[in-house]
Amino acid sequence: MNIVVDIKNVSKAFGSHVVLDNVSLKVEEGENMVVFGQSGTGKSVLLKCMVRLLEPDSGEIYIEDTNVLNLSPKELNNVRKHLGFLFQGAALYDSMSVRENLEFPLIRHFNFTPKEREDKIKSVLEKVSLEEAIEKMPSELSGGMKKRIGLARSIITEPKLMLYDEPTTGLDPITSKEISSLILELQKSLKMTSVVVTHDLLCAEIIADRAIVLNNGIVQHEGTITELTTSSDPFLRNFFSHEIVEDQNRRN
Amino acid sequence: MKNSKTSIPKASKMEKRLTEFLEMIAGLWQFQWQFFKQIFVPPYEIEQIRKHMDELGIKTLPIVSVTGFIIGLVITMQMHPVMVRFGAEAFLPGSVGISIVRELGPVITALIFAGRVSSGIGAELGSMRVTEQIDAMEVSGVNPFKYLVVTRIFACTFILPILTVYVIFIAFIGSFIAVVLVQNMSYIYYLDSVIASVEFGDAIPGILKTFVFGFIVGIVGSYKGYTATNGTEGVGKAATTAVVVSSLMILIFDMVLVKVTLWLWPTI
Numbered sequence: 001m002n003i004v005v006d007i008k009n010v011s012k013a014f015g016s017h018v019v020l021d022n023v024s025l026k027v028e029e030g031e032n033m034v035v036f037g038q039s040g041t042g043k044s045v046l047l048k049c050m051v052r053l054l055e056p057d058s059g060e061i062y063i064e065d066t067n068v069l070n071l072s073p074k075e076l077n078n079v080r081k082h083l084g085f086l087f088q089g090a091a092l093y094d095s096m097s098v099r100e101n102l103e104f105p106l107i108r109h110f111n112f113t114p115k116e117r118e119d120k121i122k123s124v125l126e127k128v129s130l131e132e133a134i135e136k137m138p139s140e141l142s143g144g145m146k147k148r149i150g151l152a153r154s155i156i157t158e159p160k161l162m163l164y165d166e167p168t169t170g171l172d173p174i175t176s177k178e179i180s181s182l183i184l185e186l187q188k189s190l191k192m193t194s195v196v197v198t199h200d201l202l203c204a205e206i207i208a209d210r211a212i213v214l215n216n217g218i219v220q221h222e223g224t225i226t227e228l229t230t231s232s233d234p235f236l237r238n239f240f241s242h243e244i245v246e247d248q249n250r251r252n
Numbered sequence: 253m254k255n256s257k258t259s260i261p262k263a264s265k266m267e268k269r270l271t272e273f274l275e276m277i278a279g280l281w282q283f284q285w286q287f288f289k290q291i292f293v294p295p296y297e298i299e300q301i302r303k304h305m306d307e308l309g310i311k312t313l314p315i316v317s318v319t320g321f322i323i324g325l326v327i328t329m330q331m332h333p334v335m336v337r338f339g340a341e342a343f344l345p346g347s348v349g350i351s352i353v354r355e356l357g358p359v360i361t362a363l364i365f366a367g368r369v370s371s372g373i374g375a376e377l378g379s380m381r382v383t384e385q386i387d388a389m390e391v392s393g394v395n396p397f398k399y400l401v402v403t404r405i406f407a408c409t410f411i412l413p414i415l416t417v418y419v420i421f422i423a424f425i426g427s428f429i430a431v432v433l434v435q436n437m438s439y440i441y442y443l444d445s446v447i448a449s450v451e452f453g454d455a456i457p458g459i460l461k462t463f464v465f466g467f468i469v470g471i472v473g474s475y476k477g478y479t480a481t482n483g484t485e486g487v488g489k490a491a492t493t494a495v496v497v498s499s500l501m502i503l504i505f506d507m508v509l510v511k512v513t514l515w516l517w518p519t520i
Contacts, residue, residue: 051391073395081393091388094379105392157392 002029003062004161004193005050010059011217012045019045020056021217027195032187034204034225035197037214038239043197044088046214047163050195051083052076063161081109084159084192088166090150092138098125098149099134105157124152127189128182144175148182155186162187164196168203180206201229201240213239276475276497283475287405290398297403304407312368312415319364320419323356324348324426332434341435345442346449348427353450357420358458359506362465365412366498370473373404374494377477378487386478401474408470413462420455457513464509465502472498 005027012020019042027033037043048054050061052068061068068079092101102121106112112120125131128148138146147167154162167183168176180203187194187207198204204211205225213221213228213236221228221236229240328348335344377400380386389396424446431437476494480486 048387053387053390077393077395080391083391085388085391087384087388089383091384093385093388094383095376104394108392108394 002064003027004029004031004064005033005195006060006062007046007050008060008062010046010049010056010061012042012049012054012056018217020049022059023214023217023219025212025219027193029193030187030191032184032194032196032207032209034208034211035195035214036199036204036211036228036239039199041214042217043214044165047085047165047195047197050163051080051085081105081157082159082161084154084157084162086147086150086154086162086164086167088169090138090146092141092146092149092153094138096138097134098130098136098138098141101138101149101153102156105153109157120156124156127155127186128152144171144179147171147175147179151179151182151186155190155192158190160192162192162194164194164198166198166200167196168198168200173202176200176203177206179203183207201225279479280471280475283401283478284471286397287402287471290395290402291406293398295398297399300399300403301406304404305411308369308407308411309415311372312365312411313418315368316361316364316415316419317422319360320357320422321426323360324352324423324428325430326426327351327356327423328427328430329434332430342445343449344435345427345431345437345445349424349446349450350454352420352423352427353454354458355506355510357423358416358462358465359502361416361419362412362462362469362502362506363499365408365415365466366469366472366502367495369408370469370476370494370498371491373408373470373473374476374480375487375491377401377404377474378480378490379477381478381480382483382487397478401478404474405467405470408473409463409466412466412469413459416459416462453517457509457517461506461509461513464505468501468505469498472501 003026005025007023007025009022009024010020011018011022019040023042023046025033025046035043035046045054049056050063050068056069059069063079063083066079068076071079092098093104096104099121102124103117106117106120121134122131125134128151130145130148130152133141133145133149138149141149151167164183168179171179180200183194183196183203184207186192194207196203196207208225211223211225211228212219215235221231221233223231228236231237328344331348332341332344335341335347377386380400386396386400389399428439428442431442432439473494476490476497477487480490482489
């Protein structure tokens, strides 16, 4: 299997607060990697370092054999064109309609004809089951709909690597399960590699092939969800018991 | 003891404010530097610039129209008794015209523009920043500084002079109505008097400085919004401080530009 993401000894601190301390991680092609951890352990920081929204203090980050930390702004943008990123709040452009949001990356980076663009927009909206929302503004959409449209915007360029920052946060359990299933479905149909930062055990159970647990800036545990949730390690037992209780509360 | 206890927090508060102020100046300087670096790099985003110019012009038109009309009317009514006192009634249209063209038109328009536009840009970009829309744009391989900031600064710089010319025209209408009301002057005499008094040289420095004012409004609003932090509170702060800082900078730069103009062309 090819390694799509290879993070080597990445460290990041904000002032004296060390958030990531020599973190290393490999993600194989077609794999769904879930990153767990308590709030403030640097999960989102790790994700943002991967696309250089934040600059790591040290280390190397390879995406398909290219060290993104050594790239010029122009070269970096070329790499970013082939990545998808779903933000926690979906980050839809407020001033644009759903159609314009989806059109935006296509117009900027590809030379599609208007007909081809329209077909692509309709196709991704169909994938997220929101064909009727095409002319709506983001303010007219619910939280779950925003996440779906955010997902549609991220996959419209057919990225090989998708990064998800808390894709189910703030959603009710049913919508959360729907979004998780949708992520899995898209990953399979588009043959994408995914890195998912989440707190949601239900979401992780649905989509994860493998997971890591970040604690105090280091990768403390790695394995499948079953291995992690059934581990006898005191930290993992404590961490997942909270998650399981929270998850059961949500399910109830 | 009591004095020393109270003076420490005051000193640290002042120190904090001074640091914030110096950081803002440095930030504005870097922002401006980045603007000039990116302005010549394609894509030029002409469509976005045109869209912003349309929006900013239309957004500001009603308020500057009313302001221009009232300024022309009120200044004329206020100056009339003074001119009568000096027996110089005939010079009323000319002196009001020079005030409007040289100073009142450009500065009042710029201040209204700052209040309306700078806060709008600050709030819009601030909200985009805290909801990660700017990050989303960056991750999608689009340069957000170019797309969001350069286009807005450019639009502000070029729309403000156009608005100023319009405001001057509206202010003349207000002034003419006031003259008719207080002096019963014919419009031909009014026009003759204005044309004889206001020279082309009066208009040029006034209009030219509005390019600088427009640039200030654009850069301060964009800087405050683009660097906003702390969620919705930060967005509100960005909008408010954008107006305060840009208005203050307009007045300071006005003072400097008037001095420079008089130094370069003493006969104007």
